[in-house]
Amino acid sequence: MTNDALQAALTEYFAPWVQALKLGVESADADQVTLRLPVNDQLSRQGGIVCGQAMMAAADTAMALAVFARSGGFRPCTTVQLNSSFLKPLSGQDALVQASIVRAGKSIVFGEIDIRGATDGKSVCRTSTTYALL
Amino acid sequence: MTNDALQAALTEYFAPWVQALKLGVESADADQVTLRLPVNDQLSRQGGIVCGQAMMAAADTAMALAVFARSGGFRPCTTVQLNSSFLKPLSGQDALVQASIVRAGKSIVFGEIDIRGATDGKSVCRTSTTYALL
Amino acid sequence: MTNDALQAALTEYFAPWVQALKLGVESADADQVTLRLPVNDQLSRQGGIVCGQAMMAAADTAMALAVFARSGGFRPCTTVQLNSSFLKPLSGQDALVQASIVRAGKSIVFGEIDIRGATDGKSVCRTSTTYALL
Amino acid sequence: MTNDALQAALTEYFAPWVQALKLGVESADADQVTLRLPVNDQLSRQGGIVCGQAMMAAADTAMALAVFARSGGFRPCTTVQLNSSFLKPLSGQDALVQASIVRAGKSIVFGEIDIRGATDGKSVCRTSTTYALL
Numbered sequence: 001m002t003n004d005a006l007q008a009a010l011t012e013y014f015a016p017w018v019q020a021l022k023l024g025v026e027s028a029d030a031d032q033v034t035l036r037l038p039v040n041d042q043l044s045r046q047g048g049i050v051c052g053q054a055m056m057a058a059a060d061t062a063m064a065l066a067v068f069a070r071s072g073g074f075r076p077c078t079t080v081q082l083n084s085s086f087l088k089p090l091s092g093q094d095a096l097v098q099a100s101i102v103r104a105g106k107s108i109v110f111g112e113i114d115i116r117g118a119t120d121g122k123s124v125c126r127t128s129t130t131y132a133l134l
Numbered sequence: 135m136t137n138d139a140l141q142a143a144l145t146e147y148f149a150p151w152v153q154a155l156k157l158g159v160e161s162a163d164a165d166q167v168t169l170r171l172p173v174n175d176q177l178s179r180q181g182g183i184v185c186g187q188a189m190m191a192a193a194d195t196a197m198a199l200a201v202f203a204r205s206g207g208f209r210p211c212t213t214v215q216l217n218s219s220f221l222k223p224l225s226g227q228d229a230l231v232q233a234s235i236v237r238a239g240k241s242i243v244f245g246e247i248d249i250r251g252a253t254d255g256k257s258v259c260r261t262s263t264t265y266a267l268l
Numbered sequence: 269m270t271n272d273a274l275q276a277a278l279t280e281y282f283a284p285w286v287q288a289l290k291l292g293v294e295s296a297d298a299d300q301v302t303l304r305l306p307v308n309d310q311l312s313r314q315g316g317i318v319c320g321q322a323m324m325a326a327a328d329t330a331m332a333l334a335v336f337a338r339s340g341g342f343r344p345c346t347t348v349q350l351n352s353s354f355l356k357p358l359s360g361q362d363a364l365v366q367a368s369i370v371r372a373g374k375s376i377v378f379g380e381i382d383i384r385g386a387t388d389g390k391s392v393c394r395t396s397t398t399y400a401l402l
Numbered sequence: 403m404t405n406d407a408l409q410a411a412l413t414e415y416f417a418p419w420v421q422a423l424k425l426g427v428e429s430a431d432a433d434q435v436t437l438r439l440p441v442n443d444q445l446s447r448q449g450g451i452v453c454g455q456a457m458m459a460a461a462d463t464a465m466a467l468a469v470f471a472r473s474g475g476f477r478p479c480t481t482v483q484l485n486s487s488f489l490k491p492l493s494g495q496d497a498l499v500q501a502s503i504v505r506a507g508k509s510i511v512f513g514e515i516d517i518r519g520a521t522d523g524k525s526v527c528r529t530s531t532t533y534a535l536l
Contacts, residue, residue: 009483013179013180014179014185015176015177015178015179015185015187015188016175016176016177017155017176017177017185017187017188018179018185018187019153020151020154021151035157040229041150042149042150042151043151044149045147045148045149045152046147051148051151051152052194052212052216053149053150053151053152053190053191053195054149054151056187056190056191056194056216057190057191057400058189060186060187061187071177077457078186078220078223079186079218079220079347080219080220080349080376080398081217081218081219081220081348081349081351081398082186082190082217082218082220083215083216083217083218083349083485083530084213084215084216084217084218085214085215085504085512085530085532086212086213086214086215086509087504087505087512088505089212102487102489102525103489103490105490107375107400108348108400110487110489110528112210112528123504123505126504126512126514126530128487128528128530129486130348130349130398131404132375132376135361146359176478213531214482214483214510215482215483215485215532217351217483217485218368218397219378219395219398220374221370221371221378222371236353236355236394237355237356237390237391241509241534242482244353244355244394246394257371260370260378260380260396262351262353262396264353264482264483264510264532266510281448282447282453283444283445283446283447283453283455283456284443284444284445285419285422285423285445285453285455285456286447286453286455287442288419288422297463299450300481303429308416309418310418310419311417311418311419312413312417313416313417313420314415319416319417319419319420320462320480320481320484321417321419321420321458321459321462322417322419323463324455324458324459324484325455325458325459328454328455328458329455346454346488346491347434347454347486347488348486348487348488349485349486349487350485350486350488351483351484351486352481352483352484352485353482353483353514354481354483354484355479363489380465
């Protein structure tokens with residue numbers, strides 16, 4: 001799928017509240033999708049730190065798109081499990097959200113998502129997830 | 135803390151994008167806080183199913199409030215880990231998000247969050263989490 | 269399944285290294301299985317604390333037995349995910365390992381395992397897990 | 403720390419039941435430790451598949467050694483959380499268990515453990531964990 005097709009899927013298949021994150025597709029291939037999470041006041045709590053809720057939502061969304069990219073188009077699927085570790089705070093820079101498919105079985109897909117500062121490249125949140133293909 | 139004080143904390147300490155969930159404090163004591171997540175089109179993806187991103191965000195928010203309630207007021211803290219299992223879809227009803235403190239140490243707090251349909255009472259998402267007190 | 273049948277399954281279907289835990293079936297029904305983990309020097313690290321490795325192994329084993337109990341006999345299944353939180357140390361007492369089925373779908377089973385001190389009843393380890401039925 | 407010093411720590415600081423895994427130190431530096439898990443009948447369940455319990459135990463043990471290696475010697479620490487995903491079965495070959503420190507703070511260390519077949523190099527189990535330094 002092209003970046004444009006994945007960007008269109010973001011509008012078509014996700015809740016408006018998720019779209020309010022204004023995620024942008026940076027790159028994609030059959031094994032990974034990278035989104036940009038633009039940092040702004042709407043996503044920040046006290047002290048200008050990006051809220052963890054936005055990072056988990058971006059991680060889950062990036063993984064769904066990685067499943068679509070692997071499938072060559074929209075694929076009904078559902079998150080079974082999503083586990084996030086918050087390594088350090090993020091502030092003052094966008095985040096790059098890279099979702100990688102670690103293993104894709106017939107009915108279960110394992111993925112990992114790494115969220116890094118777009119400027120300094122440092123990992124701030126690591127997520128592992130299991131998806132069920134429907 | 136009273137329900138009103140916790141509701142005020144929701145406005146004061148959380149990002150505007152999280153406030154857009156319109157979470158309401160239903161009940162609280164020193165061991166647990168229950169929030170209502172009103173279901174609406176903004177939170178729904180295809181087929182009217184509440185998106186998992188909203189459930190994770192509500193779980194994390196409820197746990198932060200449970201830490202405040204335990205502390206008797208705002209307490210600087212940060213999510214270290216948050217693990218969510220999505221048991222079944224939720225649609226056509228609000229969700230009740232109950233965050234319970236399982237164990238509170240000096241620097242680490244363990245919590246569990248159960249999200250149920252407000253009408254049928256069925257569990258749809260179970261989350262376990264670790265918070266660090268700062 | 270009777271306690272005796274589940275105890276026999278422990279010998280038949282698990283690796284000898286897991287059997288060395290000497291787990292004993294305490295109770296079982298269609299929704300939960302409780303095992304006793306006898307505490308001894310083999311399982312203890314420095315200071316007489318039961319090692320976390322034994323608790324994770326007991327949790328996974330108890331959940332497999334809960335799937336068998338629900339199915340009325342041996343059922344091919346595999347652990348997809350297992351997440352453990354270690355709340356506090358355990359020493360000087362056996363552990364009771366209670367595995368509960370939270371939701372059983374056609375191909376995926378969600379479970380939670382609570383490990384408590386057999387004497388003081390205090391929770392020491394909480395685990396959530398996802399199993400795939402084969 | 404040298405491989406020999408880490409191997410000695412395996413004997414000194416871990417429960418006899420964990421030592422029965424016969425883990426061997428393959429390599430180590432300040433950011434990672436790799437252990438070999440020799441596959442044998444003691445660790446195998448039906449069909450010669452290495453039991454998941456052994457993989458979780460090896461992952462936790464490798465991470466503790468990675469914390470020691472980073473600290474330059476034994477360091478009191480405890481597992482707070484350990485989350486494992488089981489990607490595919492392992493049989494007929496040893497496993498290599500690589501524990502990497504993702505971020506080390508003053509009191510909390512985040513790690514990830516990748517378990518691969520020693521012969522085919524394929525990932526069979528991925529684990530993320532949080533340790534508390536005491």
